[in-house]
Amino acid sequence: MSTLYEHTTEGPARGRIRLLQLYPGDMNIYGDWGNALVLARRAQWQGYDVEMLSYDRGQELDEDIHLVVGGGGQDSGQERIKEDLLARGQALRDMAEAGTPMLVICGLYQLFGHHFVTSGGQEMPGIGVLDAHTVAGPLRLIGNIAVESEGFGTVIGYENHSGLTRLGPGARPLGRVRPGEGNNGEDGTEGARCHHVIGTYLHGSLLPKNPVVADWLLARAVERSGRQWDPVAVEGPLGAWTDRAREVALSRPR
Template identity: 50%
Template sequence: MLDAIQAETESAGEALPIDVVSLYPKDMNIYGDSGNVLTIARRLALYGYAPCIHEINQGDPWPAHVDMILGGGGQDTGQKKIIDDLFARADDLRAFAADGVPMLMICGLYQLFGHYFETIDGTRLDGISIIGAHTVGRDVRMIGNLVEHSARFGDIIGYENHSGQTFLDPGVEPLGRVDHEGTGNNGEDHTEGARVNNVIGTYMHGSLLPKNPAISDFLIRSAVERRYGSFEPRQTKEWAAELKRIDAIAAKARTVAANRPR
């Protein structure tokens, strides 16, 4: 699928490349998180850019350019597998974040981008502190479709499934706010996710980006503007029509998910 998207873009003429890192897809990719990578690649192509997807697993070198980083969720075992490699990359990741590289970290990597994750058995996995937060494993599991409210992105719709409860540091901006007890970051303070500059962390699986075009476009615009100075889509009429069709499908999917009981 990714090869087909890249070939389609290249066949239409010279297109500016955007290098997207898929971080730890072997071990941190559950509940459809790879769909976020497919969504970014497809939307980049429809905007007239050339998506270059780099799957970075343990020990793999960074590509020459890093314009966006997408990471998924994983079980505690997956987090333990990648933790040493994550710390080896920590300085680079902090530098990317400080330089404005947009990132989306889902569930397990959201936790490890915080200060630490203490698992339910008492094991402490130190994080890399890009996001001011810490997570504690609990017996209660938060699971189901979820709608959260965000001033920046409007209503965000996804699927949470986690027993880790995340608490944000004072002053850290949540990605959104939830209405119901027992949902979101910790089931207590009505926050969900976090946003630090262009870095987003969230528990939203589902995949998140196919149902939330506003977040996809935020990541894309941030990546393009950082690399090229401005975001100037070079769309054909066919690509514009296809993007409109995809957004209409996303709107229907959002409606279904928002009305499906937890």
């Protein structure tokens, strides 16, 4: 199933972006579906049509995709999708290595690594897009978080996870926490990056308060579609609203 979001600018569309949501039926908590909506809207403002597709368990995975987003879920959600995700792992690895941009949050961030060990000691194998390993910790890491990130500046979100993630040499962090617990509450890192893939624990949703990240993903998606990203200025109060949302989030205690 797909939904077409047509461009909102005058004249013909500058192109079409095919955006895929992974497991929206099982991995979509804390407003993560909002990330897909932000990407669609910002692409429309830039003159692009967006074809929004979704993939759930047991369906055929369309690999002719320009951008992939996936959200978080409880252990039960991860349990439901784990076998299907493993079956699609090679296709997703191939897409990532070919340059398809991806944003995966929390539960899917964990399963895009090598494995996730639950609090009960069960090991859920991941698909290895990211060089990361996660083990459930004894406490939940919860609160507003800011991350100083190379290329994106200060990234703002909300973390709520018990998984403790550590990166291997094949991944670099999204950034360093200021304040927050991040990947594991010890090494000061948050998230992981490899190729054009971003994994992170930041909910919120993430992208409404971080348009720099959204536009970076869109730029890579447009390039993946065979075109050149040439953004135009968006008029109106949007920038002020975004700045205010960021200020409020940063002012709230953890």
